Amino acid sequence: xxxxxxxxxxxxxxxxxxxxxxxxxxxxxxxxxxxxxxxxxxxxxxxxxxxxxxxxxxxxxxxxxxxxxxxxxxxxxxxxxxxxxxxxxxxxxxxxxxxxxxxxxxxxxxxxxxxxxxxxxxxxxxxxxxxxxxxxxxxxxxxxxxxxxxxxxxxxxxxxxxxxxxxxxxxxxxxxxxxxxxxxxxxxxxxxxxxxxxxxxxxxxxxxxxxxxxxxxxxxxxxxxxxxxxxxxxxxxxxxxxxxxxxxxxxxxxxxxxxxxxxxxxxxxxxxxxxxxxxxxxxxxxxxxxxxxxxxxxxxxxxxx
Amino acid sequence: xxxxxxxxxxxxxxxxxxxxxxxxxxxxxxxxxxxxxxxxxxxxxxxxxxxxxxxxxxxxxxxxxxxxxxxxxxxxxxxxxxxxxxxxxxxxxxxxxxxxxxxxxxxxxxxxxxxxxxxxxxxxxxxxxxxxxxxxxxxxxxxxxxxxxxxxxxxxxxxxxxxxxxxxxxxxxxxxxxxxxxxxxxxxxxxxxxxxxxxxxxxxxxxxxxxxxxxxxxxxxxxxxxxxxxxxxxxxxxxxxxxxxxxxxxxxxxxxxxxxxxxxxxxxxxxxxxxxxxxxxxxxxxxxxxxxxxxxxxxxxxxxxxxxxxxxxxxxxxxxxxxxxxxxxx
Numbered sequence: 001x002x003x004x005x006x007x008x009x010x011x012x013x014x015x016x017x018x019x020x021x022x023x024x025x026x027x028x029x030x031x032x033x034x035x036x037x038x039x040x041x042x043x044x045x046x047x048x049x050x051x052x053x054x055x056x057x058x059x060x061x062x063x064x065x066x067x068x069x070x071x072x073x074x075x076x077x078x079x080x081x082x083x084x085x086x087x088x089x090x091x092x093x094x095x096x097x098x099x100x101x102x103x104x105x106x107x108x109x110x111x112x113x114x115x116x117x118x119x120x121x122x123x124x125x126x127x128x129x130x131x132x133x134x135x136x137x138x139x140x141x142x143x144x145x146x147x148x149x150x151x152x153x154x155x156x157x158x159x160x161x162x163x164x165x166x167x168x169x170x171x172x173x174x175x176x177x178x179x180x181x182x183x184x185x186x187x188x189x190x191x192x193x194x195x196x197x198x199x200x201x202x203x204x205x206x207x208x209x210x211x212x213x214x215x216x217x218x219x220x221x222x223x224x225x226x227x228x229x230x231x232x233x234x235x236x237x238x239x240x241x242x243x244x245x246x247x248x249x250x251x252x253x254x255x256x257x258x259x260x261x262x263x264x265x266x267x268x269x270x271x272x273x274x275x276x277x278x279x280x281x282x283x284x285x286x287x288x289x290x291x292x293x294x295x296x297x298x299x300x301x302x303x304x305x
Numbered sequence: 306x307x308x309x310x311x312x313x314x315x316x317x318x319x320x321x322x323x324x325x326x327x328x329x330x331x332x333x334x335x336x337x338x339x340x341x342x343x344x345x346x347x348x349x350x351x352x353x354x355x356x357x358x359x360x361x362x363x364x365x366x367x368x369x370x371x372x373x374x375x376x377x378x379x380x381x382x383x384x385x386x387x388x389x390x391x392x393x394x395x396x397x398x399x400x401x402x403x404x405x406x407x408x409x410x411x412x413x414x415x416x417x418x419x420x421x422x423x424x425x426x427x428x429x430x431x432x433x434x435x436x437x438x439x440x441x442x443x444x445x446x447x448x449x450x451x452x453x454x455x456x457x458x459x460x461x462x463x464x465x466x467x468x469x470x471x472x473x474x475x476x477x478x479x480x481x482x483x484x485x486x487x488x489x490x491x492x493x494x495x496x497x498x499x500x501x502x503x504x505x506x507x508x509x510x511x512x513x514x515x516x517x518x519x520x521x522x523x524x525x526x527x528x529x530x531x532x533x534x535x536x537x538x539x540x541x542x543x544x545x546x547x548x549x550x551x552x553x554x555x556x557x558x559x560x561x562x563x564x565x566x567x568x569x570x571x572x573x574x575x576x577x578x579x580x581x582x583x584x585x586x587x588x589x590x591x592x593x594x595x596x597x598x599x600x601x602x603x604x605x606x607x608x609x610x611x612x613x614x615x616x617x618x619x620x621x622x623x624x625x626x627x628x629x630x631x632x633x634x635x
Contacts, residue, residue, distance in 0.1 A: 022466060025470045141610065147593065148604065261574045261575070272469065276462055
């Protein structure tokens with residue numbers, strides 16, 4: 001319990017620092033959010049600043065913002081009139097989440113299977129093929145996977161849709177592009193940890209007991225070999241999340257990632273801040289969860305440590 | 306033992322000839338020599354290494370000797386497909402700019418970003434990590450807490466925010482100081498990428514160096530060297546430095562593709578270098594609009610960037626195996 005409490009406090013501190021950093025960085029930008037528009041008359045600019053509370057002392061604005069964030073109110077977008085940011089996140093995030101979950105599940109399942117297969121056939125043809133693929137897979141940027149697979153399967157062969165997320169088929173290309181890197185990474189991770197485990201004494205014991213090969217692999221070897229993959233889950237989620245910025249752009253998916261990138265290009269500061277804080281909170285929570293799960297799965301690590 | 310037989314002659318230092326008899330016949334093999342031999346045994350890594358050298362030469366020399374400039378627009382020769390016109394072997398883009406020279410120039414920018422960013426990471430990370438490792442105690446505790454917090458921040462998110470925030474004031478600053486010609490020629494957006502990288506990616510390096518120094522400091526052979534009366538300078542030179550050097554070099558090499566990766570990513574969401582300057586990532590991003598008709602504009606930079614990243618990873622991996630002395634027995 002103490003461990004979880006300690007991690008929780010660290011997470012809250014990190015989140016606070018992120019909110020503070022984002023807030024003050026945003027206000028460093030000269031001009032503010034309305035300067036990009038056509039030259040507004042000074043009195044209108046003044047009124048706009050007054051309306052959004054931008055003319056008050058910075059530290060007061062910060063405390064107001066902090067209070068609002070804790071209340072779940074992330075402010076309103078300054079570019080898309082009257083749209084509350086919490087509302088926008090509620091609209092767009094589920095789209096990203098569905099795609100992200102598809103990618104994560106695919107990456108973990110396929111990566112684990114490939115890693116185990118590779119480890120069991122260590123040194124044989126299958127092992128080499130999987131490892132060559134995985135090495136290549138970890139060095140191709142996701143936007144390359146996305147665009148090239150889009151050209152091949154969407155534009156040339158016309159097998160799969162190239163935009164939106166309306167049908168089941170339309171999940172295939174973006175999901176594949178999003179999971180390509182983590183899949184390769186997990187396959188490598190799983191292979192090396194499986195190779196470690198397979199030579200342990202308790203595996204020999206299990207075999208000596210006369211258990212079937214499948215039981216030995218699934219019940220004894222895999223359960224222990226999967227630990228590094230669980231540790232990687234937090235990073236994986238961060239990767240899928242940032243990957244979604246690019247993938248949603250390429251496939252015109254109306255998710256939060258694309259909204260975030262658009263808000264950056266429009267310099268919609270409240271939206272940038274709101275989305276960043278949401279993403280950061282989400283990721284920090286995920287890291288925390290992964291740590292807790294890791295401790296629960298591995299009885300060798302004591303919670304009280 | 307008959308004490309009469311022990312004479313002073315038994316304690317005379319050995320002559321030169323006598324000493325040669327007990328010296329080993331094998332040429333002493335230095336750490337770097339061993340590492341070099343291990344590295345060259347890995348054929349894939351050697352090929353990757355020469356590929357990187359080839360790309361670097363092409364990226365540095367190519368744009369200089371090419372008849373076209375990377376930003377030279379040739380009206381009337383837009384969208385020439387590759388291998389159709391020998392003046393433009395890899396075709397031209399939507400403004401009639403020669404794709405070959407743009408690719409070489411883009412590779413130059415991407416490589417420069419990778420190498421400069423990695424160097425900055427080395428400088429910051431090594432200094433931070435070694436201070437933390439040497440001093441230990443509460444200095445170490447505080448410094449590592451800071452590292453912990455920075456590394457728990459989703460890096461790309463902060464890089465995005467930083468590049469949004471820094472680029473405008475940086476450009477304004479550069480415009481206000483026309484005398485900083487060197488900085489101006491690099492350009493605001495590139496500088497911004499360097500800064501954001503240096504601010505975030507040193508964390509891993511600092512951790513690595515600290516861990517390495519901590520573990521080497523307590524190794525038995527360091528204790529043995531101390532017991533044998535080795536001076537601290539010798540311990541640092543012969544033990545701490547070579548052992549940390551491997552980790553530093555490997556991490557630095559593996560940082561280069563990460564930096565190239567991240568730059569490409571930033572360019573792809575419109576935060577990278579500003580036109581007409583181009584990197585491999587921005588070339589791919591620009592090509593996205595014409596993806597249906599002019600796929601080659603997208604595929605060429607994508608393939609090159611993937612190959613460069615792959616080559617750096619393979620070299621980094623091989624270096625890790627070659628430079629880690631504990632792998633020697635395997």
